[in-house]
Amino acid sequence: MDSEVLKSIDFKKMRGLIPAVVQDFENGEVLMLAYMNEESLKKTIETGKTWFWSRSRNELWNKGATSGHYQYVKGINLDCDYDTILIKVKQVGAACHTGNRSCFYRKLY
Numbered sequence: 001m002d003s004e005v006l007k008s009i010d011f012k013k014m015r016g017l018i019p020a021v022v023q024d025f026e027n028g029e030v031l032m033l034a035y036m037n038e039e040s041l042k043k044t045i046e047t048g049k050t051w052f053w054s055r056s057r058n059e060l061w062n063k064g065a066t067s068g069h070y071q072y073v074k075g076i077n078l079d080c081d082y083d084t085i086l087i088k089v090k091q092v093g094a095a096c097h098t099g100n101r102s103c104f105y106r107k108l109y
Contacts, residue, residue: 010083011038017053018083022095025074025088031095032103034063036085048073050087069093 011018017035024031034052036044040060043051050063050071064070071089078085096103 005078006041008082009038009041009078009085010081013083017055018085020050020052021084021086022050022071023086023088024091026090029102030104031071031089031091031101041085044073044087045076050089063095064092067093067097069095071095 009018014035016037018037018041020034020036022031022034023029034050035055036051037053040051040053043060043062047062050073052061052063053059054061070092071087072092073087073089075088076085077088091101094101096105098105
């Protein structure tokens with residue numbers, strides 16, 4: 001990732017966090033939404049696996065570290081305002097902690 005682009009990300013808007021939409025790189029399925037701080041984004045780029053900030057535990061977490069359901073990063077895109085990212089991944093197993101492939105399995109409408 002371009003270091004100038006990384007510096008442009010607006011972490012201040014949401015008190016140090018940005019939403020991260022996670023999408024299957026092969027079929028485009030939206031798997032989950034999580035939050036990242038600057039450190040978790042850098043760890044994601046360095047390791048090639050997703051890292052997020054847990055708002056409930058106030059700590060970094062590596063998706064799949066406990067479950068084995070890792071997300072291998074295939075690409076990262078930024079939105080036009082530099083305050084949301086889209087991470088395209090190869091998902092191993094379920095993305096959702098409920099065991100569902102996607103966290104968006106409940107139909108509202």
